[in-house]
Amino acid sequence: MSAPTLEVRNLRTHFFTRGGVVKAVDDVSFTVEAGKVMGLVGESGSGKTVTGFSIIGLVDPPGRIAGGQILFKGRDLATLPEAEMRGLRGNRIAMIFQDPMMTLNPVLRIDTQMIETVQAHEKVSREEARQRARDALGQVGIPSPDERLKAYPHQFSGGMRQRVAIAIALLHKPDVIVADEPTTALDVTIQGQILAEAQKLCAQFGTALVWITHDLSVVAGLADDIAVMYAGKVVESGPVAQVLDAPLHPYTLGLIGSVPSRNKRGEALRQIPGMTPSLLNLPAGCAFRSRCPRAEPGCAEPPPMAEYRPGQHARCIHPHQEAVAA
Amino acid sequence: MTAFLLRRLIQAAAVVLVMSLLVFLGVFAVGDPVEILISPEADQFERERAVKALGLDLPLWQQYLVFLGNALQGDLGRSFVFNEPALKLILERMPATLELAIGATIAALVIGLPLGLYAGLRPNGALSKGIMATSILGFSLPTFWVGLMLIMVFAVQLGWLPSTGRGETVTILGTRWSFLTSDGIAHLIMPALNLALFKISLVIRLTRAGVRETMLMDYVKFARAKGLSPARVTFVHVFKNILIPVVTVVGLEFGGTIAFSVVTESVFAWPGMGKLIIDSINVLDRPVMVAYLMMIVLLFITINLVVDLTYSLLDPRVRLEGKQ
Numbered sequence: 001m002s003a004p005t006l007e008v009r010n011l012r013t014h015f016f017t018r019g020g021v022v023k024a025v026d027d028v029s030f031t032v033e034a035g036k037v038m039g040l041v042g043e044s045g046s047g048k049t050v051t052g053f054s055i056i057g058l059v060d061p062p063g064r065i066a067g068g069q070i071l072f073k074g075r076d077l078a079t080l081p082e083a084e085m086r087g088l089r090g091n092r093i094a095m096i097f098q099d100p101m102m103t104l105n106p107v108l109r110i111d112t113q114m115i116e117t118v119q120a121h122e123k124v125s126r127e128e129a130r131q132r133a134r135d136a137l138g139q140v141g142i143p144s145p146d147e148r149l150k151a152y153p154h155q156f157s158g159g160m161r162q163r164v165a166i167a168i169a170l171l172h173k174p175d176v177i178v179a180d181e182p183t184t185a186l187d188v189t190i191q192g193q194i195l196a197e198a199q200k201l202c203a204q205f206g207t208a209l210v211w212i213t214h215d216l217s218v219v220a221g222l223a224d225d226i227a228v229m230y231a232g233k234v235v236e237s238g239p240v241a242q243v244l245d246a247p248l249h250p251y252t253l254g255l256i257g258s259v260p261s262r263n264k265r266g267e268a269l270r271q272i273p274g275m276t277p278s279l280l281n282l283p284a285g286c287a288f289r290s291r292c293p294r295a296e297p298g299c300a301e302p303p304p305m306a307e308y309r310p311g312q313h314a315r316c317i318h319p320h321q322e323a324v325a326a
Numbered sequence: 327m328t329a330f331l332l333r334r335l336i337q338a339a340a341v342v343l344v345m346s347l348l349v350f351l352g353v354f355a356v357g358d359p360v361e362i363l364i365s366p367e368a369d370q371f372e373r374e375r376a377v378k379a380l381g382l383d384l385p386l387w388q389q390y391l392v393f394l395g396n397a398l399q400g401d402l403g404r405s406f407v408f409n410e411p412a413l414k415l416i417l418e419r420m421p422a423t424l425e426l427a428i429g430a431t432i433a434a435l436v437i438g439l440p441l442g443l444y445a446g447l448r449p450n451g452a453l454s455k456g457i458m459a460t461s462i463l464g465f466s467l468p469t470f471w472v473g474l475m476l477i478m479v480f481a482v483q484l485g486w487l488p489s490t491g492r493g494e495t496v497t498i499l500g501t502r503w504s505f506l507t508s509d510g511i512a513h514l515i516m517p518a519l520n521l522a523l524f525k526i527s528l529v530i531r532l533t534r535a536g537v538r539e540t541m542l543m544d545y546v547k548f549a550r551a552k553g554l555s556p557a558r559v560t561f562v563h564v565f566k567n568i569l570i571p572v573v574t575v576v577g578l579e580f581g582g583t584i585a586f587s588v589v590t591e592s593v594f595a596w597p598g599m600g601k602l603i604i605d606s607i608n609v610l611d612r613p614v615m616v617a618y619l620m621m622i623v624l625l626f627i628t629i630n631l632v633v634d635l636t637y638s639l640l641d642p643r644v645r646l647e648g649k650q
Contacts, residue, residue: 056551090553097551102544107566107641116562117552152642168552 003074005208006032006055006176011068011078013047013054022279024050024063026232029305030225032208034175037199039223039240040212041255045276047232048212049098052178054078055210056095057085072176091121094169098181100162104153110137110164111149117171136167140197159190166194170201177202178210183218195222216259220244228252231277231287234305238312248308248319251288286316294318334634338627342620346397349619350390359610363406380406393616402620403613407606412617416599420621421501422492423598426590427583429505429518431576434525439572441526442533447560449538457530464527469586473520473593480516488513490595517594521587525579532575536568543567570640577633581626 013025025047032038042048053059055070057077070077072093077085097103105113114133115126124132130149137145140163153161162182169177179198183191199222202209213219219226219240226244227237228251236249247253254272274291277283283290289299298317305315364376377383381392393403402413445454481489493513495502504510540546541564549563550556588600595601599618606614638644 058547058550086553086555088553089551095548095551097544097548099544103548105545105549105563105567106643107570108563109642113549116554116558120553120555120558154643165548 003071004031005034005073006210007069007071008051008055009069009071011051011054011070012066013050013059013063014066015063017062017280020280022063023232023282024279025054027068028227028229028232028234029068030227030234030237032176032210032225034208035203035206036225037202037209037211037223039219039226040210040229041214041216041219041226042229043214043255043276045231045279046229047279048229049180051229052095052180052210052212055176055178056089056093057082058089058095087121090117090169090174091172092174093176093178094172094174096162096165096169096177096179096182099185100158100165100182101185103165104161106153108152109149110151110153114149114164114168114171117168121172132171133167136171137164139170139201140164140167141193142167159186159194162186162190162194163197166197166201170205173205174207176208176210178212180212181214184213184215191218198222216244216256228255231282232279233287233315235288235316236312236314238309242309242312246309246312246320248312248314248321249288249316250292250294250320252314253320254291334631338631341627342623345623346394346616346620347390349616349623350393351386353612353615353619354386356607356615357610359406359612362610397620402617405606405611405614407609407611407614412611412613413621415602415614416617416621419597419599419602421503422596423584423587423591423600425503425505425514426517426521426587426596426598427580429514430521430525430583430587431580433518433522434529434576435572437522438526438529439533442530443537443560443565445530446534446537446541449534454534458534461527461530464523464530467523469520469523469589470593472523473517473590476516476520477593487516489516492597517590517596520593521583521590525576525583528579529572529576532572533568536571537564540564540567566640570637573636573640574633577629577636581622581629584625585622 008031009029011025011028012023015022015024028047028051030038030040040048040051050059050063054065055077057080059065065078068078072088077088077093080088104110111130111133114136115129118124118129118132119126133149134145137148142148142160142163148156148164153164156164162185166182177198182198183194186194195218198209198211201207211219211223223240225238226240227234228243228249229235230251236243236247236252243252244256247256251272257270258272260269272291277287277290283300284302285300286292286295286303289295292299296318303315303317305313307313308319308321359380360373360377360382363380364373368376374383381389384392396403400413401411404410405412405415408415441457445457448454477489480487491513492502492504492510494507494509495504496506496510497503498506504514546559546563549559554563584599587596587598588604590596591598591600592604599621603615603618605611606618
């Protein structure tokens, strides 16, 4: 069997600040096969966005990849020279950002921003590049792409802009797309359309999709596998249905419990007590133990990642192995 | 667009009217030109005749109305000293000042933009810190002093550049220009740099601040995520965004540059409007003073309008608002 499209192994991305080393990503591993969707879930500050930027090689100083491997079809991106990485970026590996209002340059027309992407990776004429840009806009469901190409970003709505961003990401039919909360800033209806679009296009082109989100309901409908991150570490991973139906890690359970629709009407909404710890001085051992209802003295030792059910791993010494009535 | 222009023109007319009143009153308050213009030996009769000829016998409000009536016909009065139309005197010297101001603005952009860009891209480099420290000097050193120092070093001690005048000129369409001859350019370098000093610092600081701010924007990161070369990201995505504030400020500064060229022109004996106005103030040549100030007002209004129009060319968001 050939190497998977994307395999992240023990990735560590640290920020070397004056206040100390911030271990934003600390030992993260997951694998995404072609045509599959990996949902990377966690709270703000859990390191999911930094993981995304690590994959595409855009971690800015003072941050850098301090260890681990990012294998793209067997090639390690973490040690790839910048010039080669640039050749892959936007070409084989694309990224979609969170806020569509901010991702397009306000002073450049859509066609400029699309054509430059085509021409950055392929020697084609401007006309041909424009044609490709037009087709890509059509693919993501933008009506009258010819006119829209001549428009400026501010003439589009948020949902439209995100479609344009997706169209740009799709220009070279990449092998991997990293989508960093691309629907968070959008209306629910638009969100649904974008999700359906993403799913369709990935299946069509065999793209491996890393979908970063804090929204479990999005992951539930879209992803094949899921990795739950907490304080820079993956605390639980596995097939999405299995993890969401029978979570092993108390944090995953808390996260699922926090989804408002799962609460009974009239009851106070459930939440995870406490706050995410500062990444500057993480407690030794399990980072979640100060908020964990099941914490015990043994949690002061760093818990290992272990497979408790087939394909389902958790970083916990006392997982919910019994059936949980969520 | 037409409505916008029309509104701006009406505003401009109001500003000119108010300014003319202020200028007239101000100049009147400076002193009585009769004492300077008429020889002390003149007798009462000659004196009265001169006052009448200059129109200074009328009450102030009547003088103003006469001035206003003439100004509407394009006549800003005759110089007491040269006995020529004041407007003609000023227009004759305007090309020299414009040349100096344009030279200074070009120098400010050519020197300031690259330095600011560099300082913005490498905020922690030693060279960047040096650039920023030097720019503070550019802000705070007085123009006349720097001008004198330039003359001392480059004209007196090294003898590289001439210190006064415009040098050889070429006449095009009835006006004389220095920048077309090598001698003229040699004469232009020092005064233009002197005048540009403050603007260079301003452009450096604006550019650096703009680059620092723009580099953090998502669209720059997205441009990098598209695999664009660093040069394309910097010179297209970042540069076009920082041009908006730089053009605005440099454009608005252009009027100031013309007005403040007075100091540089005096130091380098540059025969422009600034030197004319200083000479006119010394002899209380009222029509020239008034005409000069009115010209400056008109210049400022025109420049502001041009800046607004350029701004809308650079920023598509402004363009749309104009149409709605």
